[in-house]
Amino acid sequence: MSPSGLTALTRLEGPGRQPGGQPGQRPGRSARWRLPGGGRMWAAAWVLVLVWSVGSWLAEDGPLVNTRGWPMFVDFFAAALTPDLSAVFLARIAEATLTTLSFAVLGTLLAVAVGLVVGVLISETWWTDGSPSRGQAVVHRATRPTARRAGWLVTRLGLALPRGIHEAVWALLLLSVLGRDPLVGVLAIAIPFGAITAKVYAEIIDESARGPFEALRASGVRRGTALLYAVAPVALPDLASYAFYRFECAVRSAVILGMVGAGGLGFELVLSFSGSRHGEVWTLIFTMVLLGAVVDRWGSGLRRAGGRWRTGGTVLITAVLAIAALVHLAPDLSRVFTARTAGLFAGLVADLLPPALPDGGWSRLLEDSLETLQMSLVAGTIAGLAAVGVAFVAARSGGAGVGPARRLAGTAARWLLLFTRSLPPPVWALLALFLFLPGPLPGALALAAYNFGILGRLCAEVVENLDRRSHDHLIAAGSPPLSAFAYGIVPQAGGRFLSYGLYRWEVAMRETVVVGVVGAGGLGRLLEDQRVAFDYGGMSGTILALVVLSAVVDLISTAVRRSLR
Structure with a gap:
């Protein structure tokens, strides 16, 4: 991965300072990394909790090892030598692969679109008053009006819930409203991934050079225009790098969604596992590995040559995949806005609220x-x-x-x-x-x-x-x-x-x-x-x-x- 790709991924861990280095430090530079006193305390606590966790599992009453499962385990891996390559099953896999890939493509595109819009709206750059910071890269909180600071905080906190819920949980909730509709897989990826992408995009925007943006704002240019001309060209490589990383994650998530009922490779995997048809399972596994290799190779090709992006080919391939996904899934957006869907959604909300404790109460x-x-x-x-x-x-x-x-x-x-x-x-x-x-x-x-x-x-x-x-x-x-x-x-x-x-x-x-x-x-x-x-x-x-x-x-x-x- 190129330095821009690594920097974009590192922003997942927090605002632009990489551990032990300077803000935005490139991989090629030497970094002074050591374990100070605070780090040693955290390491000691980590080891203690780790030992306690494993020890508590081993100390539980009853056996841990499933002795009856060992023969099935051996049979399962032996079946890797004889995967099911029948024409009928391969046709089913091709259909399921297209479904999984369609979920990932459309979910990622929607998540990136949400991330771009919401990421701008939750960035500190958007909520600042635009006054020059006298050479400082970050506008201090004291210079931001109270209303803007409150707006920034509210929009930021609003993403905590969709970001914190796994896409499989979103799929389970959406299935109760939309049923086995292809929109379930798309929305289950787009909702949490959109929130995560917005958070990362906001941090990329905030860590871009602020001088040109503040100069345009000081000259009377509107906020959106200043962002478009001063920040977007600088942030674009990192935004694109993270978008493709999110697509790689979406492919894996789409398989998981299939396992909870959304369809695709995951659904076929559950059917084959439940029927103990291990030859079919290995055919599906090899398909997922091959799909992962293609996506990984594509991503590596995009990041070659020091981060110079092959944008033309990427845009063309993305457009083709998006059109193919829309044709294959044929989602009916109109049913989202029907009275029946609104009634089911209202009923789901009524059932979910107020939150309740499980059987066994707080202790459970x-x-x-x-x-x-x-x-x-x-x-x-x-x-x-x-x-x-x-x-x-x-x-x-x-x-x-x-x-x-x-x-x-x-x-x-x-x-x-x-x-x-x-x-x-x-x-x-x-x-x-x-x-x-x-x-x-x-x-x-x-x-x-x-x-x-x-x-x-x-x-x-x-x-x-x-x-x-x-x-x-x-x-x-x-x-x-x-x-x-x-x-x-x-x-x-x-x-x-x-x-x-x-x-x-x-x-x-x-x-x-x-x-x-x-x-x-x-x-x-x-x-x-x-x-x-x-x-x-x-x-x-x-x-x-x-x-x-x-x-x-x-x-x-x-x-x-x-x-x-």
């Missing part, structure tokens, strides 16, 4: 919330450690000095990362339930496998963009390879590795919902039990608990990053 809710937090913490830790170990192997290394063994190992590592991130968390959870009885452990392992693939890819791209001159100089001066690695590589990569790890921890918190749906524990399992029982008041209470947990994780991540600055 707090117990499942704690289990969810433990699952995300254990999953993030396993995924992070494994990803860092594989990243240095998976990173592409050019030059004549790279031997065939190194290239072969790198290719194998990249395919491993692609395989693990192409399979959605519910699939990994179903595989883990072959080996372990239902509970938080298989859920944590499923999330770890999935996030390992994503984190490994991000960390490998960090390694590819490192400035290796310090490392090479140390080697040339006679330093041992381990010392050269510790002093020449770790200071540059450590901060970004931690930043991405914290971000994926926040995402893993929301993803506990989709592994809980298949019986892997936590609030997700509680939510599925409530859905089956039509306990909508309990569902809204559980959803609010998930939003609160996501906010807590976000605050902890922010505090950790600040302690490392």
